[in-house]
Amino acid sequence: MKASSLFVKIFLWFWLAMTLIGAIGVVLALTTDPRKADIARHRERLARQSQEIIESYETGGVSALQEKTFELDRRGRSRSFLFKGVDGPLAGGRVPPRVMDLVLLAAQTEEIQVKYGKGGIWVAMPATGGYVYLTQATPPGPIERLLNPYRLTPRLVTAFVVTGLIAYLLARSLISPIGKLRRATQQFAAGDLATRVGPEIHRNDEIAELARDFDRMAERIGDLVGSQQRLLRDISHELRSPLARLNVALGLARQKAGEAATLSLDRIEREAERLNELIGQLLTLTLLESGAERPAHDPVDLAELAGEVAADADFEARSRNRAVRLSAPAPLVVEGSRELLRRAIENVVRNAVRYTAEGTTVEITVAGRDGSALVEVRDQGPGVAEAALEKLFHPFYRAEDARDRQSGGTGIGLAITERAVRLHGGSVRAANVPGGGLRIEIRLPLAAG
Incomplete structure (x- = not known):
């Protein structure tokens, strides 16, 4: 394992932290004695x-002694007395009897x-000449005790x-690159196959x-997706030529064939026509996937656009004993490509007509909702299994249920819708409706201003 490995770094960091905690604990145990600390800090001051x-x-007698003790007491918030012997303080004043024992002991032992x-x-401090200096220091306040570096709490x-x-x-050292990798993964999952994280x-x-x-991995997946897109594009182009020749041959066959061949020719x-539609959808999907198809920034009234799509779809739906109804109370303007947005809405509506x-x-x-334009398309069909809802917008995916059996679709229309909406900064999702049917919601940002 390399010396620069993550394991070694974590081990060393935690080892350092635990060592510091242990060392600090030992130092605190050996040095934290508030009484000794107080005495040590005040010894020099008391001697002075x-x-x-x-x-x-x-030099000045009792009067000078009284002035001096008053000055010291006011400055240090204390009470001071001077003894020579044990008869009582030289400047007068009352000393508790239990403290007199302290003065006597200091005089006898010549120790503080x-x-x-x-x-x-x-504190009773013996001095030269048989004097004993006695002082009482008032206890420090809560803040002073808290900030006292010699005590345990600070x-x-x-x-x-x-x-x-x-x-x-340590946490920042570990999480920062992981966060960058996570953001890169999200960008890659959102379709940005050019995302790379190594240089960061x-x-x-x-x-x-x-x-x-x-x-x-990203480079390999990008190459595979690019190869797939190129293959689809090339196949689509190559299929157009024989299909055009097939249509020409079909026209000639109609001229030469009799009534008996009409059904077969139809x-x-x-x-x-179905093959031509599939080829067109493949080309559109390839352009959207490759990024070659970029939306314009023209103002598009979604209500008006949906009205055009609804009118065309309703005309076709009535031949199947179905109908299409639009509810668009007010204009809603978004920015983008009118053709791409029309294709996105039309694919959803035609899909609904097919399955209702x-x-x-x-x-x-x-309708407008939460600062966005929302297009909802609901059919009255069999719905889709919950596990399949997210896959409806994958290319060539078809649900394994009644919708699949009824469908003559190719599984590309909704994939084109999802990519076209995403190119416009929007989102699309599908949900089953209680009581039956499927609802697909297209959400697009409204145009500024």
Whole structure:
């Protein structure tokens, strides 16, 4: 396994994080003693204050001592006393009896003595000349305790922030390229076969290898799809020539044949027309798939366009004892190619006419909804299995149900609709209608302004 592999990176990052957590825990356990920390921090300050008070007393007497202790108490939010012996403070004042024991112990041991109480910390510090300096520090407030770097809480917060930063950097290092790969996959699935992700991922691990594999796969699929499109286009063009010759031969045969051959010739003509329609649809689908067919940006009134399609479809549907009805309350203008949009709507409507039950009506509704133009086409046919709804817009797909048995279609019309709508920035979906029938919705963005 390479040293730059993702496994090694994850291992090292987590190892570092756990090591830091362990080290911080050990340091906290060894160094976090608020009382000792308070004493250590205040020792130098107390020694300096005691020296100032003693000098004031020796040079100015009790009055100077009182002024000095008042100044120190106001500045440090404390109470200060100076002792020489254990008879009581030199400047007067009341000291609790339990604190006098602290003064006596400091004088006897010549070591600093500390006593914690509700009112704060009492500290007795022996000084030269038999003096003992006694001070009471008021307890710090909640914010001061929280921000005190010598206490446990801020140290835990610091440890939490450090380990959180390490975890964030690790997560970002892992997720960022995966996000790029996911977006590239979505673009590729949406039909952008030119999508590549390798140049955006500057790493040398398994994720980079996955990106390179994705690019190779995308290139291979692009080549296969391109070959398929070229094959369909070439076959479609090649079929047009013999089909044209077949139509010429059919016309000559009609002139020479008698009444007995009319039925057979009519059948040949219908099949030739069907083949010609299939070739035209194949060419259209190939152009849409390859991107050679680009929609214009002309204003198109969908209500008017749907009205034209509905009129033509209704004329043909009545010969089959069916009907087409349009509901378009107001004009709805979109931008695009009128011919492509007409083909998209017409394929859906003709598909509905083909499958709707005899004696029923295909309903077309054109309306604005949520800032989009919506064209709904509903038939009264047998519907489609739920599992097959998403596949209806795949080329050459035909559902394995009653619609398939009734159909004479080629399975290309709805595929052309889906690609034409997608080229216009819209979407199309199919859904079964409760009570029977299929509803296909075409959603297109309205023209600006």
